[in-house]
Amino acid sequence: MSKVFYYLAPEIFVSIISIIAGFIIFISRTGFNQNLELIIISVLVSFYIIFFPKFIKIFFKPKNDNWYFSESFLILVGLTLAIIGGYLNILLDINLSYFFAIVGILQLFFVFTFSFEEI
Numbered sequence: 001m002s003k004v005f006y007y008l009a010p011e012i013f014v015s016i017i018s019i020i021a022g023f024i025i026f027i028s029r030t031g032f033n034q035n036l037e038l039i040i041i042s043v044l045v046s047f048y049i050i051f052f053p054k055f056i057k058i059f060f061k062p063k064n065d066n067w068y069f070s071e072s073f074l075i076l077v078g079l080t081l082a083i084i085g086g087y088l089n090i091l092l093d094i095n096l097s098y099f100f101a102i103v104g105i106l107q108l109f110f111v112f113t114f115s116f117e118e119i
Contacts, residue, residue, distance in 0.1 A: 007115055011050050015108075018046040041101045045082060048104030052078030055107040058114045 022043040026034065053074035062069040085096035 008054070008111070011054060011111070014050050015047060018043050018050070041097050044101035044104040045097060046104070047108050048100045049075065049078045049082060051104070051107040051111045054111045054115070058111060 022039045025039055025042075026036065053071040056074050057069065057071075060069075067073060082100055085100055088094045088096060
């Protein structure tokens, strides 16, 4: 196996789980009123949360690993930003789910392309 796979193994595993969860939701809603767009947006927003720490580490390249560049803290920051985006939808009628979905798919591609340079 390549070094990139070992570098991104947890992210790949969790991404596969989120895709399978979206597929299970799609299958379980067969015969009922389905919203395929909502399922796809949910999977892409989960990509945003999953790949946020690697994306920040690749583009900001911290010189030393401080606590605010730890993966657990960066996942918490990404989740907090997604939650704030959800509250903005309720308060101001600004739907940021499409923004987070687009950023999630871009993070997926950027992390896989730039992780070859990192290793």
